[in-house]
Amino acid sequence: ICGIDDSASQRYWLTTAFEKFGYQTKIWGQYASDLDSFVSDACALISTYSYHRFIFFIDRHLHYPSSQCTQVSGIQLGSNLMLQLKKLGLLHRSLILLRSADDDAPLNSNLHGFISKDILSADRCLYAILPFWNNHFTS
Numbered sequence: 001i002c003g004i005d006d007s008a009s010q011r012y013w014l015t016t017a018f019e020k021f022g023y024q025t026k027i028w029g030q031y032a033s034d035l036d037s038f039v040s041d042a043c044a045l046i047s048t049y050s051y052h053r054f055i056f057f058i059d060r061h062l063h064y065p066s067s068q069c070t071q072v073s074g075i076q077l078g079s080n081l082m083l084q085l086k087k088l089g090l091l092h093r094s095l096i097l098l099r100s101a102d103d104d105a106p107l108n109s110n111l112h113g114f115i116s117k118d119i120l121s122a123d124r125c126l127y128a129i130l131p132f133w134n135n136h137f138t139s
C-alpha cells in the first residue's frame with residue numbers, strides 16, 4: 001500500500017490501517033520535496049519488487065504553504081505516475097486511486113478510481129477498493 005498525502009493524520013491512518021492486516025506501507029508527503037521525488041521513487045519501488053502489486057492512494061489536494069507552490073493537484077501527480085509506469089511497462093501492477101474528502105469523484109480524472117476519505121476503517125476501505133482491484137487486475 002503506497003500513497004501521498006500532505007496531512008500527518010491521513011498518513012498515519014493509511015499506515016496503521018493497512019499494517020494491521022500485514023500490508024507493508026510507504027506513504028510520502030511529509031515534506032513538499034516529496035512532490036519532486038514521488039514519481040521516480042514510486043517507480044523505483046515497483047521495479048524493486050517485481051512480483052508484487054501496488055495500490056496507490058493519491059490525495060486530491062496537496063497543500064504545502066511554506067513551499068513555492070502552495071497547492072498541487074493529486075490528479076496531475078497521479079496522472080504523471082501512471083504515464084511513467086506505462087513507459088516502464090509497470091502500470092499493469094499498479095492500481096492508482098484518488099483519495100479525497102470531496103463527495104464527488106472528479107469527472108476528468110484518468111486514474112483507476114476514487115476513494116472517499118470518509119471511509120474511516122481499513123475493512124471498509126478494502127471493500128471499497130475491491131471493484132477497482134478486480135477491474136484492473138483480473139481484466
